[in-house]
Amino acid sequence: xxxxxxxxxxxxxxxxxxxxxxxxxxxxxxxxxxxxxxxxxxxxxxxxxxxxxxxxxxxxxxxxxxxxxxxxxxxxxxxxxxxxxxxxxxxxxxxxxxxxxxxxxxxxxxxxxxxxxxxxxxxxxxxxxxxxxxxxxxxxxxxxxxxxxxxxxxxxxxxxxxxxxxxxxxxxxxxxxxxxxxxxxxxxxxxxxxxxxxxxxxxxxxxxxxxxxxxxxxxxxxxxxxxxxxxxx
Numbered sequence: 001x002x003x004x005x006x007x008x009x010x011x012x013x014x015x016x017x018x019x020x021x022x023x024x025x026x027x028x029x030x031x032x033x034x035x036x037x038x039x040x041x042x043x044x045x046x047x048x049x050x051x052x053x054x055x056x057x058x059x060x061x062x063x064x065x066x067x068x069x070x071x072x073x074x075x076x077x078x079x080x081x082x083x084x085x086x087x088x089x090x091x092x093x094x095x096x097x098x099x100x101x102x103x104x105x106x107x108x109x110x111x112x113x114x115x116x117x118x119x120x121x122x123x124x125x126x127x128x129x130x131x132x133x134x135x136x137x138x139x140x141x142x143x144x145x146x147x148x149x150x151x152x153x154x155x156x157x158x159x160x161x162x163x164x165x166x167x168x169x170x171x172x173x174x175x176x177x178x179x180x181x182x183x184x185x186x187x188x189x190x191x192x193x194x195x196x197x198x199x200x201x202x203x204x205x206x207x208x209x210x211x212x213x214x215x216x217x218x219x220x221x222x223x224x225x226x227x228x229x230x231x232x233x
Contacts (some may be wrong), residue, residue: 074132
């Protein structure tokens with residue numbers, strides 16, 4: 001899932017897409033319900049930032065700028081950790097970004113209620129950093145085939161590909177489009193499923209609901225380790 005880089009099979013991309021898009025969907029809903037902030041992408045934050053700049057609300061504009069930078073910083077840190085592990089080969093390249101994301105989601109799960117009282121924007125900051133980590137990780141592993149934290153580009157690509165499906169009737173064209181459409185629809189479906197499950201869990205568990213997506217990251221790591229041990233035996 002995480003470990004296989006370079007030339008990946010369709011099935012490998014489906015597995016990592018389903019896991020991480022579910023995680024992103026759950027994080028997105030928990031962040032929005034808890035603090036009213038978008039936590040898996042920065043497109044909306046750009047609009048709020050420019051609106052506050054126009055109105056000269058500098059303190060509010062700074063908050064949205066920090067949100068945008070947090071997502072960027074997560075992506076930067078994720079790729080830096082991957083490049084570091086590639087260079088020194090002390091550990092698998094995926095391990096540190098996934099563990100760091102697990103730590104961030106677990107921290108919000110443990111301290112979310114206190115942070116909500118003290119400084120609610122810090123919750124959005126941590127979740128945006130975690131989603132920047134995840135988006136860079138999956139983009140790097142899949143060579144930009146899989147993206148899991150926001151749906152705008154996915155719906156755009158899916159619309160184009162569905163149009164091509166109906167326009168090009170050749171069997172060869174359909175054979176090329178089928179796995180791509182399948183991947184897009186899986187990511188969208190799992191993102192929706194993560195959002196539904198995350199929202200339902202949050203109503204009863206509050207921030208502890210983030211233990212589900214963080215635990216799923218550990219399950220992904222465990223699955224990778226199991227597959228690796230089977231190969232080396």
